[in-house]
Amino acid sequence: MKHVWLVVCALIALVSHLAAQEPAEQPMTAAYACDGTPPQREPLAYDGTAPEVSAVDVGNLNLLHIPQVINSAYFSRAAQGAEEVSRLLGTITLTTDAPTRMNAAQQARILRNYFNKVQNGVLIAPISAELAATLSELIASGVWVVAYELDPGPEARAWFVEAAEPNALAYVLGESLARQLGGEGRFAVLSAGHAAWEAELQAYLEQCYPDLTWLETVVVADEYETAVVAAAELIATHGDDLDAIVALDSLLLVGAGQAVIDTERCPLNSQTAAARSADQVVVVAGVGRPDDVRALIESGCASELVTWDPQAVGAVALEALVASITGALQPNAERFETQRLGPLEVVGSVIKMGLPLVITAETIADFEF
Numbered sequence: 001m002k003h004v005w006l007v008v009c010a011l012i013a014l015v016s017h018l019a020a021q022e023p024a025e026q027p028m029t030a031a032y033a034c035d036g037t038p039p040q041r042e043p044l045a046y047d048g049t050a051p052e053v054s055a056v057d058v059g060n061l062n063l064l065h066i067p068q069v070i071n072s073a074y075f076s077r078a079a080q081g082a083e084e085v086s087r088l089l090g091t092i093t094l095t096t097d098a099p100t101r102m103n104a105a106q107q108a109r110i111l112r113n114y115f116n117k118v119q120n121g122v123l124i125a126p127i128s129a130e131l132a133a134t135l136s137e138l139i140a141s142g143v144w145v146v147a148y149e150l151d152p153g154p155e156a157r158a159w160f161v162e163a164a165e166p167n168a169l170a171y172v173l174g175e176s177l178a179r180q181l182g183g184e185g186r187f188a189v190l191s192a193g194h195a196a197w198e199a200e201l202q203a204y205l206e207q208c209y210p211d212l213t214w215l216e217t218v219v220v221a222d223e224y225e226t227a228v229v230a231a232a233e234l235i236a237t238h239g240d241d242l243d244a245i246v247a248l249d250s251l252l253l254v255g256a257g258q259a260v261i262d263t264e265r266c267p268l269n270s271q272t273a274a275a276r277s278a279d280q281v282v283v284v285a286g287v288g289r290p291d292d293v294r295a296l297i298e299s300g301c302a303s304e305l306v307t308w309d310p311q312a313v314g315a316v317a318l319e320a321l322v323a324s325i326t327g328a329l330q331p332n333a334e335r336f337e338t339q340r341l342g343p344l345e346v347v348g349s350v351i352k353m354g355l356p357l358v359i360t361a362e363t364i365a366d367f368e369f
Contacts, residue, residue, distance in 0.1 A: 016345035029199050032171035034208035046331035047154040048349030053142045055327030058090040059231040062119040068127050070098040073291055074310050077369040081314030085158040089322050091225040104128035120219045121321045125149035132156035146321040148313050154349055158324050161317040161351045163308045170200035172356045176304045184211035185243035188234045190252045214303055227255020235263050250288035257284045257296040297361050310369055315340045
């Protein structure tokens, strides 16, 4: 009996070992064409959750906006966009309230505080998908919900406004990197775990820029100090074979830039005047927020930044909320006509914001978030 038990244990250990060796499932990709044409996709049926209420007139709407956190330049800009639309569309009472820190429980408490005060709709940037149950309860009471920044799930909102679709971001970022490297070179990626972005970027570059070589991906915490160390290690490991570092988060981008400054690898830097040779230049590219990366661009260590404008996201999301309440945006819609950005694609219950922005030294002064 003891012998049989040992065999069973050995088999369990072997199966566990083999399972651990299986590669992680790769995200599905739908790369843009090299000329920027988006991929064709099958239409999806509406899967959001709408309250069972009749459409009402735009006048005298009572709406609530709950960003992720207060006193944040990013969410202040989103609130500004929502407020501009509320003034433009009619007589709308828009109340904005948010946690003082990134705390999902505090955000849930704020939402519950308004359960008997908000009459028509809630615009929310959830901190966590754990808020879904509370939002579902609100919808059941007859209130419309539109979400942005993080999707709480179709059961917890009528619409989700997606600021940056992974394949759209990959197209814009891939073009930015190719532009800065002249279509060929070797690069490494710093990521805080954006598997979909990485997969789409790889698919696009393999299709359109085969002379751009992806050396490796380093996954780190979204922290400045961690990024500095990781980027310095990449420079030390690859030496002159490294032409660029692509960072997929704002703090990672700033940290990578600092490592390039510390190792005197900037294309042009106010402290070093010029890189020691063309082979030793390391371009810093990626996704981030203008306020974080402003000094990096002004120093000459980065020339482009890929991002999206939260003011536009807030405006579109508030407009979608109002259109839902008045019946102008129906569940079977394939397009949403916005006043700010024109027609936007709707896939199922997700409103797509289109292509992200490319910010340069010439345009960064126009953006504060």
